[in-house]
Amino acid sequence: MNNQVSYVRTQMLAQQPPPGREMGAVKWMRENLFAGPINSALTILGAAAVVWLIASAWPWLAASVWNASTLSECREIIAASWGEGHHGACWAVIKDRWQQYAFGFYPSDLYWRAILALGLLFFALTPVLFAANRRVANRVMGVVSLVVLAFVTVAEFRLIDPADAAAHSIWAAILTVTLVLAVLWAVHIFAPSKLIWFTAIYPGLGFWLLWGGSVWLPVVALAGFVIGWLAFRAAQPFGGPAQLVAMLLVPVLWWIYGAGVAADVLNRIIPFSIEAVGSDKFGGFVLAITIGVAGIALSLPFGIVLALGRQSNMFLVKALSVCFIEFIRGVPLITLLFTASLLLNYFLPPGTNFDIILRVIIMVTLFAAAYIAEVIRGGLAALPRGQYEAADALGLDYWKAQRLIILPQALKISIPGIVSTFIGMFKDTTLVVFVGLLDPLKGITDIVRASTDWKGIYWEPYIFVAAIFFIFNFSMSRYAMYLERKLKTDHR
Amino acid sequence: MTEMNIEHGIDRKIDRSHMKVSESDIAIQISGMNKWYGTFHVLRDIDLTVMRGERIVIAGPSGSGKSTLIRCINRLEEHQAGQIVVDGTELTSDLKNIDKVRSEVGMVFQHFNLFPHLTIMENLTLAPIWVRKVPKREAEETAMYFLEKVKIPEQAHKYPGQLSGGQQQRVAIARSLCMKPRIMLFDEPTSALDPEMIKEVLDTMIQLAEEGMTMLCVTHEMGFAQAVANRVIFMDQGQIVEQNEPKEFFNNPKNERTKLFLSQILGH
Numbered sequence: 006m007n008n009q010v011s012y013v014r015t016q017m018l019a020q021q022p023p024p025g026r027e028m029g030a031v032k033w034m035r036e037n038l039f040a041g042p043i044n045s046a047l048t049i050l051g052a053a054a055v056v057w058l059i060a061s062a063w064p065w066l067a068a069s070v071w072n073a074s075t076l077s078e079c080r081e082i083i084a085a086s087w088g089e090g091h092h093g094a095c096w097a098v099i100k101d102r103w104q105q106y107a108f109g110f111y112p113s114d115l116y117w118r119a120i121l122a123l124g125l126l127f128f129a130l131t132p133v134l135f136a137a138n139r140r141v142a143n144r145v146m147g148v149v150s151l152v153v154l155a156f157v158t159v160a161e162f163r164l165i166d167p168a169d170a171a172a173h174s175i176w177a178a179i180l181t182v183t184l185v186l187a188v189l190w191a192v193h194i195f196a197p198s199k200l201i202w203f204t205a206i207y208p209g210l211g212f213w214l215l216w217g218g219s220v221w222l223p224v225v226a227l228a229g230f231v232i233g234w235l236a237f238r239a240a241q242p243f244g245g246p247a248q249l250v251a252m253l254l255v256p257v258l259w260w261i262y263g264a265g266v267a268a269d270v271l272n273r274i275i276p277f278s279i280e281a282v283g284s285d286k287f288g289g290f291v292l293a294i295t296i297g298v299a300g301i302a303l304s305l306p307f308g309i310v311l312a313l314g315r316q317s318n319m320f321l322v323k324a325l326s327v328c329f330i331e332f333i334r335g336v337p338l339i340t341l342l343f344t345a346s347l348l349l350n351y352f353l354p355p356g357t358n359f360d361i362i363l364r365v366i367i368m369v370t371l372f373a374a375a376y377i378a379e380v381i382r383g384g385l386a387a388l389p390r391g392q393y394e395a396a397d398a399l400g401l402d403y404w405k406a407q408r409l410i411i412l413p414q415a416l417k418i419s420i421p422g423i424v425s426t427f428i429g430m431f432k433d434t435t436l437v438v439f440v441g442l443l444d445p446l447k448g449i450t451d452i453v454r455a456s457t458d459w460k461g462i463y464w465e466p467y468i469f470v471a472a473i474f475f476i477f478n479f480s481m482s483r484y485a486m487y488l489e490r491k492l493k494t495d496h497r
Numbered sequence: 498m499t500e501m502n503i504e505h506g507i508d509r510k511i512d513r514s515h516m517k518v519s520e521s522d523i524a525i526q527i528s529g530m531n532k533w534y535g536t537f538h539v540l541r542d543i544d545l546t547v548m549r550g551e552r553i554v555i556a557g558p559s560g561s562g563k564s565t566l567i568r569c570i571n572r573l574e575e576h577q578a579g580q581i582v583v584d585g586t587e588l589t590s591d592l593k594n595i596d597k598v599r600s601e602v603g604m605v606f607q608h609f610n611l612f613p614h615l616t617i618m619e620n621l622t623l624a625p626i627w628v629r630k631v632p633k634r635e636a637e638e639t640a641m642y643f644l645e646k647v648k649i650p651e652q653a654h655k656y657p658g659q660l661s662g663g664q665q666q667r668v669a670i671a672r673s674l675c676m677k678p679r680i681m682l683f684d685e686p687t688s689a690l691d692p693e694m695i696k697e698v699l700d701t702m703i704q705l706a707e708e709g710m711t712m713l714c715v716t717h718e719m720g721f722a723q724a725v726a727n728r729v730i731f732m733d734q735g736q737i738v739e740q741n742e743p744k745e746f747f748n749n750p751k752n753e754r755t756k757l758f759l760s761q762i763l764g765h
Contacts, residue, residue, distance in 0.1 A: 389608075389610075391606055391608050391609075391610035392610060392612065394573055394606065394610060395604075395606065395610035395611070395612070397571075397572075397573060397599065398571055398573060398599060398602075398603075398604040398606075398673075399599070399600075399623070399624035399628065399672070399673075399676065400596050400599035400600035400624060400628045400676070401623075401624065401627060401628060402592075402596060405627050405628075409623060409627065410612055410623075413614050414612075414613070414614050417614065492614070494613060494614055494615075494656040494658065495613045495614075495656070495658045
């Protein structure tokens with residue numbers, strides 16, 4: 006029944022290019038824009054919507070006014086050049102009030118401290134975010150240094166309120182900033198691995214620059230972590246759980262009972278302090294970034310611990326983690342913020358003066374941590390069982406397996422979710438307006454709109470605030486994509 | 498009833514044959530071991546003594562408990578009754594003992610289970626550095642030695658995802674060897690490989706056997722069993738049904754279930 010003639014190939018065929026209509030722009034358009042009647046209709050509809058949006062916003066944007074001191078002056082200028090009844094954007098309000106958006110009521114002669122604190126944040130983040138990429142690190146640090154110097158110079162020469170200017174030396178401020186940056190560059194160039202120590206002290210340094218006061222308060226607060234580590238080491242003979250308890254309990258006791266006294270004593274022996282700034286002076290993006298950055302930095306480790314707790318075999322640990330996560334996720338953030346501002350004082354020992362921003366940071370951290378825990382749990386669940394088994398079979402204990410094998414992979418999978426949570430949290434910082442803090446979106450904008458000069462302005466402040474938030478959040482999103490690319494080693 | 502008799506008969510025979518050897522020559526001693534998944538009785542009354550340098554192949558139909566058995570030996574699975582003593586250390590819920598056994602027993606998995614976020618070199622040096630506390634340089638030298646042994650030193654700085662299945666499995670074997678184990682467990686090491694790659698992995702395993710490593714292999718490679726094993730164990734329904742030296746096992750199976758299995762697997 007074999008009808009086939011036997012055949013042996015003597016020559017292999019070479020590769021050939023695909024036919025013309027399967028390449029280039031034509032193929033792309035056919036596949037992506039006009040794949041079928043519905044696709045074509047949607048393409049045309051979408052294009053029409055874009056055109057309509059641009060066409061309706063353009064006259065307003067084209068009639069932008071940048072130089073005016075009041076809204077009525079703005080309107081006069083627009084009427085003069087575009088005719089009566091024409092609407093135009095009045096960006097002059099931003100030019101007039103941008104420092105309030107940036108700094109709230111932070112004293113103008115101390116703007117440099119807030120700028121430096123934000124700039125140093127990037128230096129502190131460099132060893133963490135761009136660890137393996139010196140070229141990117143150089144570029145980020147270079148740009149940040151220039152921006153910080155430029156902003157400090159502008160702030161010192163242009164923004165200082167005459168009322169604050171009395172005993173202020175412009176050059177001392179600029180020199181201090183330059184010196185700090187120079188020292189950090191020296192460390193970065195000559196001992197790049199040591200920059201991580203700056204990361205470790207940054208929380209205290211940033212706090213000190215923003216709030217001022219005695220240097221000893223942040224020092225003793227940071228010392229709590231060292232004490233926790235020492236307690237962890239000291240409890241080694243009593244086994245793992247004892248170590249964990251010691252590591253958590255001892256620092257908390259130190260912060261509640263020891264730190265205040267120690268700071269007082271140290272301040273009496275070696276008094277060193279800078280001008281203090283109260284939390285009521287914070288506002289605008291200084292406030293949003295302070296809460297956002299602190300919340301992000303604290304919620305990630307806390308979220309990891311919660312996620313591991315939820316997977317734990319120990320019943321109590323698991324139950325507590327689940328209860329915490331479900332409770333926090335089940336409650337609106339505003340409720341937690343109200344609790345922070347009103348109720349927390351009832352539960353704390355009488356006489357404790359707990360800073361409102363600190364309380365808000367704690368609540369925002371708890372809130373974000375619960376979401377991050379769930380995102381990371383997804384990452385943990387996505388890992389094949391074999392990874393756990395291989396780590397076990399090699400004799401790695403639980404913590405080593407988590408740290409070296411499981412978490413690096415689980416966190417990598419969770420990057421998009423974690424960054425979404427961070428972005429959401431940063432935007433949620435605007436909710437602090439409900440506990441009386443001056444967030445940029447409503448707090449500051451209401452103040453601007455209540456002033457006689459700018460009464461009646463509507464779109465421009467909101468667009469401005471939205472644009473700034475977009476820049477921050479888009480940067481975070483791009484960084485996450487960079488990280489995902491960098492960590493992509495599975496070559497699937 | 499007859500199955501039970503045969504099983505116990507064989508066990509007695511094996512035990513008697515080892516009577517004269519000293520305790521320290523015993524690598525693994527399993528006695529009266531039982532395991533349940535929930536209410537399902539996966540392993541029933543397992544008695545098995547593995548001598549140092551012995552090479553055992555465990556065969557049997559799927560679901561017979563072969564993998565579960567060797568996974569009990571390094572406590573990836575917990576047994577609920579009976580005793581497992583590995584290299585003089587009894588496996589109980591004591592974590593110290595478990596870690597000790599795991600660092601002495603290497604395991605190779607069906608799906609390799611290399612760590613995809615680490616390079617081959619990092620895969621090989623991770624456990625020696627973090628568990629054995631070997632200095633990094635020394636661990637890397639050891640890793641290169643074993644990579645050369647499995648004939649892929651040039652892949653040291655690639656990631657697992659860039660290697661073929663056969664290469665990955667050889668890396669997995671090298672990763673286990675870097676811990677200088679005294680016993681190696683193989684859980685169907687060639688089942689996930691393309692036919693063209695099975696040979697390179699089996700060659701590595703044969704080489705290992707020739708060097709005197711104590712090996713327990715769950716595998717369907719009957720050629721390998723005939724060439725390398727001292728003993729073949731056949732399991733069915735969670736029990737050891739028959740065990741014998743390979744020649745006898747393949748040419749003259751006693752148990753009905755073994756005969757059926759062999760006729761199916763060798764029939765074509």
